[in-house]
Structures are given as structure tokens and as C-alpha cells.
Amino acid sequence: MSSHLIAAQTRAVTKSFGSGTSRIEVLHDVNLNTYESEILMLLGPSGCGKTTLISIIAGTLTPDRGEVTVLGQELHKMSKAAITKFRARNVGFIFQQFNLIPTITCEENACVPLLIQGMSMSRALPHAREMLAQVGLQEHMKKRPNQLSGGQQQRVAIARALVHKPRLIICDEPTAALDAENGRMVMELFRSLIRQPGRCALVVTHDHRILHFADRIATMNDGKIIESVPTEEFDFEHHQ
Ligand SMILES: Nc1ncnc2c1ncn2[C@@H]1O[C@H](COP(=O)(O)OP(=O)(O)O)[C@@H](O)[C@H]1O
Numbered sequence: 001m002s003s004h005l006i007a008a009q010t011r012a013v014t015k016s017f018g019s020g021t022s023r024i025e026v027l028h029d030v031n032l033n034t035y036e037s038e039i040l041m042l043l044g045p046s047g048c049g050k051t052t053l054i055s056i057i058a059g060t061l062t063p064d065r066g067e068v069t070v071l072g073q074e075l076h077k078m079s080k081a082a083i084t085k086f087r088a089r090n091v092g093f094i095f096q097q098f099n100l101i102p103t104i105t106c107e108e109n110a111c112v113p114l115l116i117q118g119m120s121m122s123r124a125l126p127h128a129r130e131m132l133a134q135v136g137l138q139e140h141m142k143k144r145p146n147q148l149s150g151g152q153q154q155r156v157a158i159a160r161a162l163v164h165k166p167r168l169i170i171c172d173e174p175t176a177a178l179d180a181e182n183g184r185m186v187m188e189l190f191r192s193l194i195r196q197p198g199r200c201a202l203v204v205t206h207d208h209r210i211l212h213f214a215d216r217i218a219t220m221n222d223g224k225i226i227e228s229v230p231t232e233e234f235d236f237e238h239h240q
């Protein structure tokens with residue numbers, strides 16, 4: 001299943017927040033590999049540093065020390081502007097909070113990554129509608145986010161993150177607000193999108209219902225990766 005080519009890698013990544021005596025190191029020398037064509041799920045208790053780590057891989061947060069290589073690009077050697085441009089083209093980030101724009105429709109929300117890349121709204125809309133249909137929202141495209149349920153809003157956020165067919169899909173608890181059926185739909189969509197070479201998905205989750213969609217499962221605790229194994233080697237009973 002995995003070609004074992006590395007898609008994203010962190011080496012000895014360290015990150016602290018705060019300053020002076022209230023400075024706290026939340027990532028300690030984190031080494032993590034994600035491989036092409038793989039869905040990697042990242043598990044770990046609240047506060048252990050999952051969101052911090054995936055934000056560093058996505059390029060939205062800079063580590064204090066360490067190396068981050070994503071799709072062959074060494075982010076630690078790139079300027080902020082170059083990282084922003086790289087991220088806009090190659091990364092689809094699904095936030096824990098959906099971050100939808102409340103004043104525009106769902107289809108307009110789903111266009112945003114394409115607009116950022118300079119596409120016109122009229123050219124972007126068909127792509128947005130296609131992706132919204134793939135997450136089962138064809139009936140709701142003209143509504144504003146507050147006219148939808150939490151699970152539907154989460155699917156709009158997913159469609160928006162995927163509309164530009166990013167090579168790296170990163171999502172922070174993508175199925176938290178979804179029922180089993182929609183959770184499965186979203187994981188199957190990820191699977192179909194990463195089938196092309198050079199793509200992968202990194203998914204933070206607490207949701208044991210979707211763990212079997214992973215190719216590899218990494219476990220984090222207290223700012224460190226403590227295990228990263230193929231799903232068939234993962235000890236499900238121990239982690240219930
Ligand atoms: N911007 C920030 N400023 C200060 N502390 C932060 C910030 N972001 C995260 N933290 C702290 O870093 C630790 C790890 O947070 P986070 O990466 O969000 O964990 P997780 O996603 O695993 O719940 C927590 O103790 C959190 O309070």
C-alpha cells in the first residue's frame with residue numbers, strides 16, 4: 001500500500017510557547033515521517049502537542065529548532081512568503097474549529113483556496129460544487145454556514161480544504177462532529193484523493209471508529225512521538 005517514499009518529515013523539532021518563567025516546551029525533539037499514498041493517523045491525549053505538530057508540518061507555525069521537510073521542500077530553509085505560497089498550492093488544512101466565513105454561502109466558502117491562488121469566482125465555483133457534492137452537500141451549497149448543522153459545517157470545511165486537490169491533506173479531528181456514515185464518507189474521500197502518487201493525509205483523531213482507515217498510526221504523549229506503526233501492528237486493545 002505504501003511506497004515508503006517520505007512525504008513529510010520532522011527531525012528533532014522543538015517548540016515552546018510563552019516567555020520568561022512561563023515558557024513551556026510543548027514539543028521535545030519530535031521525529032515523525034509520513035509516507036506517500038498513506039493515511040497516517042495521530043493519536044494522543046488532549047494537550048500533548050498534536051495541533052502544534054501538525055501546524056508546524058503545515059507551515060503555519062515555525063519550530064524553535066529542528067528540520068521540517070514537506071514534499072521535498074525544506075521549510076526550515078524557506079522564507080515566510082515562500083512557505084505561504086507553497087502551503088497555498090500543496091496543503092489542505094482542516095481546522096479543529098471550522099473557520100468558515102459566516103457572511104457568504106457554502107459554495108463561496110469552498111472556493112476560497114482557489115481564489116487565494118488567483119482563480120476567478122466563476123471558474124472556482126464548479127470545482128467547489130463538485131467537492132461539496134462529494135461530501136454529500138449538493139442540496140445545501142447556496143446556504144450560509146449558520147443554516148447548517150455542525151456536521152454539515154464540518155463537511156463544508158473539508159470540501160474547502162480539498163478543493164484545490166492538495167498533495168498533503170492535514171486535518172485536526174475531521175470527524176469529531178460527524179456521524180459514522182459521514183465519517184466513513186470523508187475517510188473514503190481522503191483515500192480516493194491520495195491515490196495519485198506523491199500524496200498523503202495526516203489525520204489527528206480521537207475517533208476509534210475511523211482508525212481502521214489508517215495505513216499507519218502514530219501515538220503522541222507529552223510532546224513526543226512514542227510509537228509509529230503500520231495499522232496491522234497497532235495494539236487496539238491497549239488503546240481502547
Ligand atoms: N499559542 C499558544 N500559546 C501558548 N500555549 C499554547 C499555544 N498553543 C498550544 N499551547 C499549549 O501547548 C500544549 C499543546 O497544545 P496542542 O498542540 O493544542 O495539544 P493537542 O492538540 O494535542 O490537544 C498545551 O499545553 C497548550 O495549552
Ligand SMILES: [Mg+2]
Pocket residue numbers: 050051052096172
Ligand atoms: Mg488539538
